[in-house]
Amino acid sequence: MQRTTHRRSLARPVAVSLAAAVVLTATSCAKSEDDAAGGNSSATAAGAEQKVASPAPGSKTCTVEAYGAEKIDLKSATVGFSQSEKEANPFRIAETQSIKDEAKKRGVKLLTANAQSQFSKQISDVQDLLSKGADLLVIAPLNSDGWDPVLQAAAAKKVPIVTIDRKINATACKDYVSFIASDFVEQGKRAADQMIEATGGKGEVAILLGAAGNNVTTERTKGFKDRIAEKAPELKVVFEQTGDFAREKGQQVTEQLIQSNPNIKGIYAENDEMGLGAVAALKGAGKKPGDIKIVTVDGTRNAVQGIVDGWISGVIESNPRFGPLAFQTLDTFTQGEEVAQDIVIEDGAYTKDNAKSDLGKAY
Ligand code: GZL
Numbered sequence: 001m002q003r004t005t006h007r008r009s010l011a012r013p014v015a016v017s018l019a020a021a022v023v024l025t026a027t028s029c030a031k032s033e034d035d036a037a038g039g040n041s042s043a044t045a046a047g048a049e050q051k052v053a054s055p056a057p058g059s060k061t062c063t064v065e066a067y068g069a070e071k072i073d074l075k076s077a078t079v080g081f082s083q084s085e086k087e088a089n090p091f092r093i094a095e096t097q098s099i100k101d102e103a104k105k106r107g108v109k110l111l112t113a114n115a116q117s118q119f120s121k122q123i124s125d126v127q128d129l130l131s132k133g134a135d136l137l138v139i140a141p142l143n144s145d146g147w148d149p150v151l152q153a154a155a156a157k158k159v160p161i162v163t164i165d166r167k168i169n170a171t172a173c174k175d176y177v178s179f180i181a182s183d184f185v186e187q188g189k190r191a192a193d194q195m196i197e198a199t200g201g202k203g204e205v206a207i208l209l210g211a212a213g214n215n216v217t218t219e220r221t222k223g224f225k226d227r228i229a230e231k232a233p234e235l236k237v238v239f240e241q242t243g244d245f246a247r248e249k250g251q252q253v254t255e256q257l258i259q260s261n262p263n264i265k266g267i268y269a270e271n272d273e274m275g276l277g278a279v280a281a282l283k284g285a286g287k288k289p290g291d292i293k294i295v296t297v298d299g300t301r302n303a304v305q306g307i308v309d310g311w312i313s314g315v316i317e318s319n320p321r322f323g324p325l326a327f328q329t330l331d332t333f334t335q336g337e338e339v340a341q342d343i344v345i346e347d348g349a350y351t352k353d354n355a356k357s358d359l360g361k362a363y
Helices: 090-106 119-131 148-156 184-199 215-231 247-260 272-284 301-308 323-334 355-361
Strands: 002-004 022-026 048-055 078-083 109-114 136-139 161-164 178-181 203-209 235-242 264-269 293-298 314-317 342-345 347-350
Touching (some): 078 119, 090 109, 109 119, 161 323, 184 235, 184 264, 184 293, 184 314, 203 215, 203 247, 203 272, 215 235, 235 264, 247 264, 247 272, 272 293, 301 314, 301 347, 301 355, 323 342, 347 355
Parallel strands (some): 078 136, 178 342
Antiparallel strands (some): 022 048, 048 342
């Protein structure tokens, strides 16, 4: 897998430079729906050593004193993990597994909850984790807004929060300690680079937008459009519609798309599940692999296999393996040391040149 370091640009002055990279071993991958249904056997991507993350340049830091919490021994603490979406999506399966694996490896007691893609349930899930005695929280938010009740409840109990994956609109080192995520704007830019290469930089393309109400959709869209404008002005985005990050909706929207826009040359799917839905729609319409160029984001096993099979041109990874990084951040913080408020997890990419050889690293 090609690994590239991309950074979110942060205007804030760096307080101190922190020890940066965290090198982890990707030791597991998720069973996707197809796998679970007895499709491809999902081998374990053993031993894929990879540099996974660094503090974003310019990131401020946070300490227990600044946050208003107490030093605790992580080993004797209870960590509550709130997952946002139902685990039909391999991204969510791999993300949750990564958290569970790291808690087990560290011997930390873990409580988990899954909001089944319902934001009101995620709010009550987190309240429930607090009532069950969570001393620390790791939250993978479904939405960026609406977190005030949870933030107030956690602050009242002096329970620090680390957010992973999507951003919540709140104050770092006050409402949450650190935000650990991919650089989604860069993912969009890299998807555009792959789309420009696949289409020759000319013609009509469509965007299958992610779900509304979170920064991932906004930033992946911004990165893609900015890059197209910068490098391939003759590539025109003529269609944008949400597929809600879901395979079935991605298929339905693509079925409409190829009826309304028969000249469409490329489809940018803002996650693999929608990209795989698009492949199903093209197959149903009698298209052949490569007739319409598909570029997606996540790095799931079935999407990378789609590159091998010729249906998908490229996949930008969105690394879901937050477990080691989230617990490292909690461990450092609860010992009273400084942690970065903004931590960027590194993402790889798959093309026809490495999809077959790197399939084992997909999740
Ligand atoms: C990205 C994550 C996105 C995945 C989708 O970090 O929030 O949500 O790309 C998932 O697969 O629905």
